[in-house]
Amino acid sequence: MSKLLDPKILMAIKELSLAAKTTIEGFINGINKSTIKGPGMEFSQYRSYQPGDDLRLLDWKMFARSDRYYIRESEIETNISIRLVIDASASMNHSDGDYTKIEYARYLAASLAYLGNLQGDAIGLNVFKSHEVISLPVKQDFQHLSRLFFQLEQIKPEGSFTKAAHYKQLYSGASQKELTIFITDLYQSETEIFDLLDTVSTLKHEVIVFHLMSANELALDFKGYSTFEDLETGATIQVDQSSIRKTYKAKLESYLEEVKTKALNKRIFYRMLSTDEPLEQALRDFLNQRKKLKV
Structure with missing residues (x-):
């Protein structure tokens, strides 16, 4: 089963719907089917x-x-609305090996959508990129799922994260029970991402944040590179990786703990995922949150 969830293998399956189906069938075969x-x-x-x-x-x-x-x-069984929110700012183009964060996000979102649809849940999609929001309404049918896969395939990260002015109406009047799944690298110039999370959490919806980081980011191991570029601003900096690695890891650990605490204070489920890891844990986390929403 784990091979079917391996990101490297998934990226080789060009058709997103087939990759999602393969992932979920492999996942279901490896767990107690009564949970699905x-x-x-x-x-x-x-x-x-x-x-x-x-x-x-x-x-x-x-x-x-x-x-x-x-x-x-x-x-x-009480079915719910699941809103997938994808961060498509330029930093999601960051790569580690043969694939980028946005590719991992694309396959993760497709798998979650397929699983939600299998359970009879209505699925919607919002893509936040370059001062705009691309929206697909919440629906529950196979044709809608196909349209969602198509939208995921079209995502091309660019610019910075969407400002509040572009999404403040997104949740206006929302009263139905909803699970929001936000897939992001949490890269922000100010506080725009946490502003969005504030908006969602005040509406009492369940929220899962999947924070994507690559293995080379976590270890500060970029194979000898000394010049680093900010993918959203274009700014560059010279770095001697070996001399700062220890300090970098300590600061990163502190940052991740701070993010986790912020999420906990907002009653948001937070999970950091390394993009070289199988999707199994993310799918299990989704099922656990899904179970909490049943009445």
């Missing part, structure tokens, strides 16, 4: 018939076996 449920009614228990009960709920097989009337009670 489709829409509809799940059996809960039997109880004795009481005057006034709907006769359509009588279980005639139980009557045949026991000669008594029983009502079959079921639990109705």
Whole structure:
């Protein structure tokens, strides 16, 4: 199963819908299938018939076996709206080896969308890039999922993260229970990304933040490069990696702890993902959050 979730293998599957299907089928085969449920009614228990009960709920097989009337009670699964939010600013073009952060984000989002659709959830997509928001409304059908895959395939990161003026109306009037999944590298010039998270968290929606970092970022190992360029501003800096690596890692650890604390204070589920890691943990985190939303 783990090979099917390996990013390097996924990137070799050019068709996004096929990659998502392959990922989810491999994932489901490796876990307890009872945790994956489709829409509809799940059996809960039997109880004795009481005057006034709907006769359509009588279980005639139980009557045949026991000669008594029983009502079959079921639990109705509550499906939700899942909004996938993708950071498509230029920093998501950062690469480590053969693929970029945006490619990892694309396959992660496609897999989550496929899994959500399989469970009967409505899926929507927002792509934040270069002072605009690309939106696909929340719907639940296979054709809509195909359109979502197409939009994911078209993402070309550029510019800086979208300013608040471009998304402040995005959540206006939103009252339906929703799970927002934000896939980002959390690179921001000021506080624009956390401003967005503030907006979402105040609406009492469940929020998952998947923070993407590459292995070369985490280890400060760029194979001898000494000049680094900011992908969003174009600014460059000279760095002696070996001399600052220890300080860099200490500051990075402090930064990640600060981000985690900020998210926790906003009741946001935060997970840092290295882009060389399989998608399995992200999918498990999604299922755990999904379970919390069921009533």
